[in-house]
Amino acid sequence: MTTGFSVTVRDLNVRYGRTSAVQDATFDLEPGGIYGLLGRNGSGKTTVMSTIASLRPASGGEVRVDGEDPFENERVMAGVCLVREAGDISPDIKVRANLDYFAHTWPTWDADYADELVDVFELDRKKAPRHLSRGQRSALGAVVGLASGAPLTMFDEVHLGMDAPTRYAFYDALLADVIDHPRTVILSSHLISEVEKLFDGVVILDRGSVLLAEEADRLRGRGATFTGEREAVDALTADLTVLATRELGRVREATVYGEIDAATTAKAHAADIAIGAVGLQDLFVHLTRKEST
Amino acid sequence: MFDGRDPIYVQIADQLRRDIVAGRLQDGDQVMSTTQYAQTYRINPATAAKAFTELVDEGVLYKQRGIGMFVAEGARERLRAERRRAFYAERLDPLLDEARYLGLSTDDLVRYLTGPTGSDSTGDDHAINDPIEGQS
Amino acid sequence: MIDSEAHRAPQWLRVTGRMSRGLVPNTLWFWSVCLLLGAAAIWILQRFTDGPAFSIMSLLRYGLIWYPFSAALILVSLMLGIHVAAGQTRRSFLIASLLSWAGYAIVNGLLLAAVIAIEGQVYDDYGWAHRSTSEGVLPGLALSLGAYPLIVLAGAVSGLLVGLSYYRFGPWITLALPLTCAPAVLATALVASPVPIAGIAVATTLAAGVAVLLGRRIPIRTTNPAWT
Numbered sequence: 001m002t003t004g005f006s007v008t009v010r011d012l013n014v015r016y017g018r019t020s021a022v023q024d025a026t027f028d029l030e031p032g033g034i035y036g037l038l039g040r041n042g043s044g045k046t047t048v049m050s051t052i053a054s055l056r057p058a059s060g061g062e063v064r065v066d067g068e069d070p071f072e073n074e075r076v077m078a079g080v081c082l083v084r085e086a087g088d089i090s091p092d093i094k095v096r097a098n099l100d101y102f103a104h105t106w107p108t109w110d111a112d113y114a115d116e117l118v119d120v121f122e123l124d125r126k127k128a129p130r131h132l133s134r135g136q137r138s139a140l141g142a143v144v145g146l147a148s149g150a151p152l153t154m155f156d157e158v159h160l161g162m163d164a165p166t167r168y169a170f171y172d173a174l175l176a177d178v179i180d181h182p183r184t185v186i187l188s189s190h191l192i193s194e195v196e197k198l199f200d201g202v203v204i205l206d207r208g209s210v211l212l213a214e215e216a217d218r219l220r221g222r223g224a225t226f227t228g229e230r231e232a233v234d235a236l237t238a239d240l241t242v243l244a245t246r247e248l249g250r251v252r253e254a255t256v257y258g259e260i261d262a263a264t265t266a267k268a269h270a271a272d273i274a275i276g277a278v279g280l281q282d283l284f285v286h287l288t289r290k291e292s293t
Numbered sequence: 294m295f296d297g298r299d300p301i302y303v304q305i306a307d308q309l310r311r312d313i314v315a316g317r318l319q320d321g322d323q324v325m326s327t328t329q330y331a332q333t334y335r336i337n338p339a340t341a342a343k344a345f346t347e348l349v350d351e352g353v354l355y356k357q358r359g360i361g362m363f364v365a366e367g368a369r370e371r372l373r374a375e376r377r378r379a380f381y382a383e384r385l386d387p388l389l390d391e392a393r394y395l396g397l398s399t400d401d402l403v404r405y406l407t408g409p410t411g412s413d414s415t416g417d418d419h420a421i422n423d424p425i426e427g428q429s
Numbered sequence: 430m431i432d433s434e435a436h437r438a439p440q441w442l443r444v445t446g447r448m449s450r451g452l453v454p455n456t457l458w459f460w461s462v463c464l465l466l467g468a469a470a471i472w473i474l475q476r477f478t479d480g481p482a483f484s485i486m487s488l489l490r491y492g493l494i495w496y497p498f499s500a501a502l503i504l505v506s507l508m509l510g511i512h513v514a515a516g517q518t519r520r521s522f523l524i525a526s527l528l529s530w531a532g533y534a535i536v537n538g539l540l541l542a543a544v545i546a547i548e549g550q551v552y553d554d555y556g557w558a559h560r561s562t563s564e565g566v567l568p569g570l571a572l573s574l575g576a577y578p579l580i581v582l583a584g585a586v587s588g589l590l591v592g593l594s595y596y597r598f599g600p601w602i603t604l605a606l607p608l609t610c611a612p613a614v615l616a617t618a619l620v621a622s623p624v625p626i627a628g629i630a631v632a633t634t635l636a637a638g639v640a641v642l643l644g645r646r647i648p649i650r651t652t653n654p655a656w657t
């Protein structure tokens with residue numbers, strides 16, 4: 001019984017002609033987890049996933065999936081499914097025929113489950129993908145990814161065009177499926193607050209480089225807001241990495257990033273400074289802001 | 294749900310402990326499975342499992358193979374005893390500090406506690422905030 | 430995970446099977462239409478003229494070069510991305526393409542040779558000259574058994590190469606068309622002038638080799654050209 005593929009990326013570089021899309025990316029994903037690959041548009045998410053899925057060769061460095069180089073590796077490729085925003089489906093043949101094709105290509109395809117999901121997402125089997133709405137096309141991608149049963153399944157912006165109920169149906173289906181058939185899942189999304197609690201780990205890309213790769217819980221623990229009197233907050237956060245500050249009259253709210261030790265907590269308490277949580281979404285926004293270093 | 298600064302599994306375990314102390318979950322009651330929990334709150338199943346494992350290790354929950362997880366006999370009493378022990382240090386002391394800071398005397402506090410608005414309920418749901426930061 | 434019986438065969442074999450099956454309906458359709466039209470043309474010519482001046486059926490050569498050419502080209506642009514994104518190797522796509530087009534070429538080339546031979550018999554019976562054009566000479570049966578499958582294959586391999594080069598390099602590769610199309614062009618020229626068969630064979634082999642080199646590590650595009 002597989003629990004999913006592991007992913008190891010070491011000093012990965014990917015170039016398109018002379019433009020560099022990914023530089024020296026390094027991170028590890030344990031088998032069986034759900035991971036968030038986050039980054040602004042053009043940060044290299046799709047390129048990294050495409051390289052893991054063997055859709056494009058690495059220009060430098062190495063990628064290991066389940067311990068092997070995935071590129072043109074028949075065993076590994078058959079276990080890696082990347083659902084891309086563009087949708088690797090035939091636009092002009094019916095949904096049903098598209099799914100039949102995948103039944104032949106994925107060794108772990110579950111046709112009954114695919115059928116069930118088509119109903120969950122209310123897709124018309126007789127329609128060609130070209131005539132589906134953006135959201136329905138994304139849903140079809142979700143069906144393919146989920147039913148593929150691939151030990152490494154990646155969803156690249158699969159939520160695009162989906163309305164909220166459809167997105168939640170997708171998250172529910174994903175969770176149910178991962179619980180029943182443990183596998184490694186990578187999810188890239190801009191709707192971080194919706195998905196952050198699904199993640200075991202998070203990799204944040206910024207302009208082609210890995211900004212951080214961290215357990216989700218630890219990352220969340222690293223962000224905090226300190227709210228209190230301006231001078232007191234400034235004094236307390238002098239030695240911390242302040243990502244952003246906000247003025248609320250005499251009160252200042254500083255968003256900081258880093259380990260917050262017991263001493264700091266105690267000092268904050270003594271100075272009547274409230275410590276609050278920072279959601280992953282806010283942390284992401286602050287960390288990937290253009291002027292941030 | 295689970296938006297605090299603590300790791301989510303800690304928040305889940307806290308939530309379950311509170312449910313038990315408050316009597317929303319009784320000794321011997323079956324609790325949601327890890328799967329149900331993960332799906333209900335749309336959280337990572339491993340995170341949910343970690344919380345349940347912690348509670349099983351603490352003896353608050355026990356596992357019955359193939360059936361599910363249940364609140365251990367005496368769990369409520371034990372948790373309540375623990376909570377009561379922690380109450381003075383974690384809750385009352387900061388409050389007393391605050392009272393001193395505001396210049397409230399012991400007499401003021403006694404008068405308040407024994408007066409008509411004095412509270413005598415135990416399962417106070419406002420305890421949901423982080424115990425350390427709850428008073429701000 | 431449970432592998433179904435079909436998944437135990439090597440990938441290249443499974444894909445070849447699927448691709449080849451995809452070519453069958455087309456072959457049946459092509460021959461039913463062409464035989465009907467060809468026979469009708471011959472019948473009309475013998476009815477209203479002195480008889481056909483050249484072999485009608487040998488005109489099918491053009492179709493059997495340029496149809497596989499365009500089909501192979503389209504197959505690459507429509508299916509390569511989907512094939513690889515569905516967890517299959519470029520290698521299996523390339524091997525399967527070459528093998529299934531080779532199968533297609535053998536079947537259709539031999540059918541063409543047979544049809545032309547039968548047509549020759551009919552022409553003999555009527556006393557008509559069986560020529561490729563009013564001037565050109567048709568290859569003998571022995572030669573056509575080799576030549577016709579070869580020209581069909583030349584068309585398909587050219588199409589594969591053109592498709593791959595467009596997929597890889599985009600529009601400006603149009604400049605290389607004289608090279609990428611060479612096998613198909615040579616095969617077409619065989620009809621008019623006696624291009625040595627060895628020349629077509631060499632050009633086709635070269636084109637197949639370049640196609641494999643080009644496709645071996647080809648990056649899969651973000652957008653499937655079929656959507657545009």
